[in-house]
Amino acid sequence: MDKYFLAIIGGGPAGYTAAEMVSKAGKDVILFEQTALGGTCLNVGCIPTKSLLYGAKQYYNATHAQKYGVTAENVVFDFAAMQKRKTIVVRKLVAGIKARLNNGHCTVVNGAARVLDSIRQAWRIECNGETYEAENLMICTGSTNFVPPIPGIKDNPAVWDSTDALAATELPKSIIIVGGGVIGMEFATLYHELGVPVTVIEAMPTILPNLDQEVVQVLLDKYRKAGINILTSTKVESIEGNTVSISSSPSFPSSPSLTSDKILVSVGRRANLQGLEALSDLELNRGAIVIDDFCRTNLPNVYACGDVTGKIMLAHVASRQAEVAVSKMLNDQIVNAQMVNYRAIPSVVYTNPEIASVGLTEQQAADMNIETEVRKLPMTFSGRFMAENEGETGLCKLIIDRRNQTILGVHCIGNPCSEFIATASCAVRNGYTMDDFRQVVFPHPTVSEILHEALH
Numbered sequence: 369m370d371k372y373f374l375a376i377i378g379g380g381p382a383g384y385t386a387a388e389m390v391s392k393a394g395k396d397v398i399l400f401e402q403t404a405l406g407g408t409c410l411n412v413g414c415i416p417t418k419s420l421l422y423g424a425k426q427y428y429n430a431t432h433a434q435k436y437g438v439t440a441e442n443v444v445f446d447f448a449a450m451q452k453r454k455t456i457v458v459r460k461l462v463a464g465i466k467a468r469l470n471n472g473h474c475t476v477v478n479g480a481a482r483v484l485d486s487i488r489q490a491w492r493i494e495c496n497g498e499t500y501e502a503e504n505l506m507i508c509t510g511s512t513n514f515v516p517p518i519p520g521i522k523d524n525p526a527v528w529d530s531t532d533a534l535a536a537t538e539l540p541k542s543i544i545i546v547g548g549g550v551i552g553m554e555f556a557t558l559y560h561e562l563g564v565p566v567t568v569i570e571a572m573p574t575i576l577p578n579l580d581q582e583v584v585q586v587l588l589d590k591y592r593k594a595g596i597n598i599l600t601s602t603k604v605e606s607i608e609g610n611t612v613s614i615s616s617s618p619s620f621p622s623s624p625s626l627t628s629d630k631i632l633v634s635v636g637r638r639a640n641l642q643g644l645e646a647l648s649d650l651e652l653n654r655g656a657i658v659i660d661d662f663c664r665t666n667l668p669n670v671y672a673c674g675d676v677t678g679k680i681m682l683a684h685v686a687s688r689q690a691e692v693a694v695s696k697m698l699n700d701q702i703v704n705a706q707m708v709n710y711r712a713i714p715s716v717v718y719t720n721p722e723i724a725s726v727g728l729t730e731q732q733a734a735d736m737n738i739e740t741e742v743r744k745l746p747m748t749f750s751g752r753f754m755a756e757n758e759g760e761t762g763l764c765k766l767i768i769d770r771r772n773q774t775i776l777g778v779h780c781i782g783n784p785c786s787e788f789i790a791t792a793s794c795a796v797r798n799g800y801t802m803d804d805f806r807q808v809v810f811p812h813p814t815v816s817e818i819l820h821e822a823l824h
């Protein structure tokens with residue numbers, strides 16, 4: 369039996385990045401994927417949602433173009449056509465990954481893999497009745513939607529998770545979204561922009577609780593004004609058919625139940641540990657695999673990357689972890705500077721306007737007893753923003769360490785902040801001081817100039 373240098377379970381952003389790197393280095397790698405290459409992100413996550421959101425934004429912009437002096441009449445959308453386009457986008461990207469792995473050193477096996485054991489310094493893996501051996505094992509099995517223990521949720525055709533919502537051929541007539549996190553607010557945006565009445569139910573006192581709350585407030589104000597019903601500090605007690613019973617809350621004191629066509633549950637995701645049962649000594653923490661700075665688990669030659677590590681469930685974290693793990697595997701001399709810097713991971717919420725952030729929030733810095741200086745400006749201080757975002761104010765906040773003037777965090781709301789948050793990531797990652805960042809030249813006129821403006 370051939371022995372591979374590396375066996376990877378899971379072909380999402382972590383798995384395919386690792387497979388490509390190892391195979392390009394001339395080592396033989398085998399990648400097991402039970403559904404489709406690209407994982408959640410490409411098939412039922414980031415890419416399909418962004419494709420649909422872009423369609424919704426086109427419709428929304430067309431119907432709200434008067435503020436730019438444009439009147440469009442009889443604007444209609446075709447949800448089936450949006451879905452069709454989404455499928456084509458996904459298919460093309462999956463084909464692109466397949467092509468990248470077709471380099472003579474990577475074998476892709478379509479099936480559910482199961483770890484058997486480790487003998488003679490090789491990990492043995494079973495898939496589709498065949499046994500494979502590899503010197504190193506990388507677990508990239510991702511995560512699945514968490515189903516909370518709410519009575520009436522299981523096997524209820526009115527209840528969707530994000531995968532059901534993405535697959536639906538028709539729009540719901542109305543929707544209740546349980547969980548005002550990233551998935552919940554992106555779907556709230558999609559449905560609202562396509563004219564579907566939306567109610568969001570969030571257990572915490574605020575939506576998007578992990579983000580800068582001043583930034584989130586800008587979104588909340590806009591969405592509430594636009595008619596999205598957002599209930600915070602509200603818990604779902606039970607679901608019966610398409611009726612949701614809720615706890616009374618300050619924002620919703622009177623009626624304890626709400627009815628809608630569909631109920632989307634988006635209350636987080638959990639690490640996927642299927643197929644790993646034989647690894648009984650694998651160290652876990654709160655259901656996720658514990659890793660060190662180089663993505664090594666406590667078992668010899670076993671690495672884990674991506675959502676399964678429970679670190680930060682983002683595709684770009686997964687692929688960066690894979691780069692670090694493979695670098696370590698190929699060259700044990702890799703230095704600490706090449707580790708994943710979890711403090712400089714940018715994140716984006718694709719609401720309209722978008723929210724983009726990197727580094728510490730004001731609150732997180734305060735919790736760590738870091739004395740900060742906060743620089744903030746409405747986005748309207750950017751000429752380009754003014755030209756292209758009629759009626760919006762936006763906000764850009766820089767969190768600065770008062771002791772040494774380094775940039776600890778940047779938090780923005782306003783389109784298209786997703787496209788320039790990487791600039792802020794460089795500043796946070798490289799420990800730029802305010803003065804260092806001031807010396808970076810931003811092209812004019814761009815919305816990114818708001819970062820420069822906020823420093824003056």
Ligand code: NAD
Pocket residue numbers: 414516546547548549550551552554569570571572575576577602603604634635636637680681682715716717718
């Ligand atoms: P999340 O953790 O972002 O949000 C879940 C929300 O549900 C939280 O606000 C939580 O307080 C709330 N909640 C939990 N239990 C509840 C209950 N019983 N009733 C009401 N509210 C409840 O999780 P998610 O939105 O499901 O997203 C899952 C993961 O996928 C996250 O890690 C997210 O970062 C990632 N993701 C990222 C993007 C992006 O980068 N743009 C998009 C989608 C998903």
